[in-house]
Amino acid sequence: MIDPLMFLWPAFLVALCLVGIHAYFGILVLARKVIFVDLALAQIAALGATVAFMLGHPAQSFATYGYSLAFTLLAAVLLAFTRAWGTRVPQEALIGVIYVVAAAAAILLIERAPQGAEHLKQILTGNILTSGLNEVAGIVPLYAAIGLLHWLLRRQMSGTGALFWEFVFYASFGVVVTSSVAIAGVLLVFSFLIVPAAIGVMFASSLARQIVIGWIVGTITSAAGLAASFAFDLPTGAAMVCGFGGALAIAGLLYPFLRGNRQHALRVAIATVRWGFAVILAGSAIQLAAAPRADQPLLDMMEVAAPSLRALYFTRAEQTTFVEASDYAERYHMEAERLNSLEKRNRTEGVAFDDVSVARISSFLKSYGEMRKGEQFVMGEVRARARERVRWSVSLGLLALALASAPIRWRRLWTPGMGQARS
Amino acid sequence: MPDAEEHLGRGRQAVTKGMEAPPRAALPHVKSMVLRFAVIATWLALLSPGFAQERIQVVTTTTDLRSLTEAVGGDRIAAVNLVPASMDAEDYQPKPQDVLRLKNAHMLVRVGLDYDLWIDRLLVQAGKREIARGGPGYVDASFAIAALELRGMSVGPGDGHAHGSGNPHYWLDPKNAEIITGTILEALARIDPANAARYEANRLAFLARLRVKLVEWEEKLAPLKSTPIVAYHNSWPYFARRFRLDFAGFIETKPGVPPSPAHLAGIVKTMRERGVRIVVREPHEPDRDVAFVASKAGASVVILAASVGALPEASDYISLFDVNVEALKSAAAR
Ligand SMILES: [Zn+2]
Numbered sequence: 001m002i003d004p005l006m007f008l009w010p011a012f013l014v015a016l017c018l019v020g021i022h023a024y025f026g027i028l029v030l031a032r033k034v035i036f037v038d039l040a041l042a043q044i045a046a047l048g049a050t051v052a053f054m055l056g057h058p059a060q061s062f063a064t065y066g067y068s069l070a071f072t073l074l075a076a077v078l079l080a081f082t083r084a085w086g087t088r089v090p091q092e093a094l095i096g097v098i099y100v101v102a103a104a105a106a107i108l109l110i111e112r113a114p115q116g117a118e119h120l121k122q123i124l125t126g127n128i129l130t131s132g133l134n135e136v137a138g139i140v141p142l143y144a145a146i147g148l149l150h151w152l153l154r155r156q157m158s159g160t161g162a163l164f165w166e167f168v169f170y171a172s173f174g175v176v177v178t179s180s181v182a183i184a185g186v187l188l189v190f191s192f193l194i195v196p197a198a199i200g201v202m203f204a205s206s207l208a209r210q211i212v213i214g215w216i217v218g219t220i221t222s223a224a225g226l227a228a229s230f231a232f233d234l235p236t237g238a239a240m241v242c243g244f245g246g247a248l249a250i251a252g253l254l255y256p257f258l259r260g261n262r263q264h265a266l267r268v269a270i271a272t273v274r275w276g277f278a279v280i281l282a283g284s285a286i287q288l289a290a291a292p293r294a295d296q297p298l299l300d301m302m303e304v305a306a307p308s309l310r311a312l313y314f315t316r317a318e319q320t321t322f323v324e325a326s327d328y329a330e331r332y333h334m335e336a337e338r339l340n341s342l343e344k345r346n347r348t349e350g351v352a353f354d355d356v357s358v359a360r361i362s363s364f365l366k367s368y369g370e371m372r373k374g375e376q377f378v379m380g381e382v383r384a385r386a387r388e389r390v391r392w393s394v395s396l397g398l399l400a401l402a403l404a405s406a407p408i409r410w411r412r413l414w415t416p417g418m419g420q421a422r423s
Numbered sequence: 424m425p426d427a428e429e430h431l432g433r434g435r436q437a438v439t440k441g442m443e444a445p446p447r448a449a450l451p452h453v454k455s456m457v458l459r460f461a462v463i464a465t466w467l468a469l470l471s472p473g474f475a476q477e478r479i480q481v482v483t484t485t486t487d488l489r490s491l492t493e494a495v496g497g498d499r500i501a502a503v504n505l506v507p508a509s510m511d512a513e514d515y516q517p518k519p520q521d522v523l524r525l526k527n528a529h530m531l532v533r534v535g536l537d538y539d540l541w542i543d544r545l546l547v548q549a550g551k552r553e554i555a556r557g558g559p560g561y562v563d564a565s566f567a568i569a570a571l572e573l574r575g576m577s578v579g580p581g582d583g584h585a586h587g588s589g590n591p592h593y594w595l596d597p598k599n600a601e602i603i604t605g606t607i608l609e610a611l612a613r614i615d616p617a618n619a620a621r622y623e624a625n626r627l628a629f630l631a632r633l634r635v636k637l638v639e640w641e642e643k644l645a646p647l648k649s650t651p652i653v654a655y656h657n658s659w660p661y662f663a664r665r666f667r668l669d670f671a672g673f674i675e676t677k678p679g680v681p682p683s684p685a686h687l688a689g690i691v692k693t694m695r696e697r698g699v700r701i702v703v704r705e706p707h708e709p710d711r712d713v714a715f716v717a718s719k720a721g722a723s724v725v726i727l728a729a730s731v732g733a734l735p736e737a738s739d740y741i742s743l744f745d746v747n748v749e750a751l752k753s754a755a756a757r
Contacts, residue, residue, distance in 0.1 A: 006688070007688060126711075127709070129681065129684055129687065130687075130711055130716075230683075230684045230685060233685045235680055235681040235682070235683055236684060238681075336574065340572060340573075343664075344572075348649045348663075348669040352664075352667065358571075359569035361569075362569035362571065365570075365573035365574075366570075366573055369573060
């Protein structure tokens with residue numbers, strides 16, 4: 001049980017470092033309205049590394065890093081210059097173009113040297129789970145230096161200033177993003193950048209408070225994402241990104257309670273939930289009435305949660321058939337797994353099976369698969385027929401529930417003149 | 424029509440060679456007309472049956488099948504593979520040129536077992552009855568192969584393959600080459616019956632060479648019998664069965680999904696308990712994740728080629744095994 005923690009704490013340290021610098025940059029990025037600039041810069045850096053690779057430099061060499069840096073600085077110049085465009089064409093448009101062109105150019109280059117594909121993938125899809133103290137040792141001095149530079153230039157950085165300071169901003173941000181994307185991947189770095197900063201901006205107005213809120217949110221969310229990835233056996237980066245999405249959703253839900261009229265917010269929230277239920281119930285009712293044989297997400301979910309619900313609308317014969325088919329399917333599955341593990345053990349243990357025996361095992365496995373598929377077809381057919389039989393009564397019931405759940409003031413609809421009198 | 428173009432080119436060469444000897448013609452445009460007639464005449468002669476033997480154009484999805492097809496077809500065929508050697512065939516993105524290659528092909532050889540599903544759509548686009556499913560030039564090399572790890576449509580216990588029709592890396596058992604080349608021979612004899620005897624002789628010579636090599640490989644890998652090994656992707660069950668190796672675990676549980684912390688912890692635990700000292704990676708697989716696991720468990724990383732050409736030294740089917748056997752042997756000796 002302690003083993004996964006052994007992986008998780010270096011990943012957590014890395015996440016702390018990344019949150020530290022990205023929450024700050026995120027606030028500046030939000031202020032400049034250049035949300036996707038990190039994707040563009042990361043892709044440009046990857047393009048630079050690909051060019052270096054094509055020219056014969058090894059993957060982790062000084063030259064490759066130099067090419068990445070040169071490309072990033074070039075992009076920074078471009079971004080600083082086009083700030084002035086803002087009035088006619090949004091700067092986001094240019095950022096998007098830089099991103100897609102850099103991505104496409106890298107693909108074209110790789111077309112010439114396919115062994116570069118994995119190289120490019122590694123630049124853009126880091127895995128925070130397999131990062132560790134080496135990475136921390138690399139990024140801490142870098143981020144500290146950039147942080148210090150920005151503190152010294154804090155007056156020039158906070159506003160949107162002269163061309164040169166814009167260049168400094170994009171160049172330093174490019175250096176940060178290039179290193180972080182290689183460690184944590186594009187998706188997670190984007191989350192580190194935008195979500196803590198957005199929540200900070202939502203709840204505070206001074207830069208210092210925004211950063212502190214961003215750091216707290218980023219730290220808690222990273223820890224929660226890592227814990228969820230461990231507890232539910234999920235890929236770490238993806239779990240953390242979804243965690244950040246959840247954090248933003250919670251902040252969005254809390255905002256009206258903390259910042260507005262609480263009672264009004266509560267009323268709106270309840271109405272929203274009730275409308276949500278009503279729409280789901282009514283949608284399920286229509287789906288069942290119109291296509292009883294198709295997937296019924298609501299009914300399927302309920303049956304998975306409580307299989308005994310089937311007894312409500314299956315006949316006795318249907319129930320027997322369903323249970324038998326399910327038992328047989330399970331039995332074939334177990335038999336196939338038994339044969340599979342027998343064959344696997346035999347690869348190294350005992351006297352090796354000859355090719356004829358292995359061919360026989362293989363054909364048995366194939367038959368078990370077919371038979372299992374047949375039983376699953378029977379189960380689906382039984383259920384579809386039962387649903388066809390009860391389609392009208394159940395969908396009417398669901399519709400009634402939907403109407404009851406919807407926050408409509410029935411009395412006002414039924415009493416003529418009341419609505420006008422009130423208004 | 425690359426054949427025609429090729430022949431035209433050849434004809435042109437022959438003609439210009441012939442024209443060099445006589446003294447310069449007085450009128451250049453007469454010369455060019457003579458040239459043109461000569462080109463057309465040569466071209467027609469080359470196209471006529473019996474005069475020149477056209478090479479059979481074969482498209483294979485992977486380099487492994489290309490190598491095996493060349494072993495049977497010899498110099499009577501011209502084979503191209505669609506997936507470049509160093510790419511993962513399981514998520515290949517076809518290119519427009521691939522449709523053209525299929526349109527010009529007389530024969531298509533695919534891996535099957537859901538390994539190269541993308542070829543189905545390309546075949547529809549190419550719209551060539553000859554090499555479509557059921558046509559005389561369509562070869563599914565998995566025909567008659569005893570597939571391992573068949574799981575029906577069920578989700579297996581994370582063995583790295585999304586589909587249940589069996590592990591598709593069957594060419595990594597050298598004995599399966601007998602079956603694969605047999606299927607290829609059948610198709611070639613169907614398309615080009617005149618040369619059937621030649622194809623058969625080619626195949627027998629190749630299998631004889633392979634049999635000698637197999638004994639050598641088995642001897643070299645004998646010390647590794649039951650040595651536990653961990654791999655990134657589950658490419659090796661057929662290889663393991665033939666050479667009696669024990670692949671104890673895989674880092675990747677689902678194609679394209681990074682491993683979860685619990686899974687990585689489980690792998691490292693298995694490695695420590697069973698003393699795994701070798702972690703196998705293919706060249707296109709992420710080296711950081713593999714190096715991470717290897718360093719946690721004190722194992723060394725060995726790069727093996729699961730396909731011809733994935734490593735530069737693995738240039739054909741036989742050298743593919745030579746390279747892998749040598750790499751494993753020297754890793755075990757370390
Ligand atoms: Zn595979």
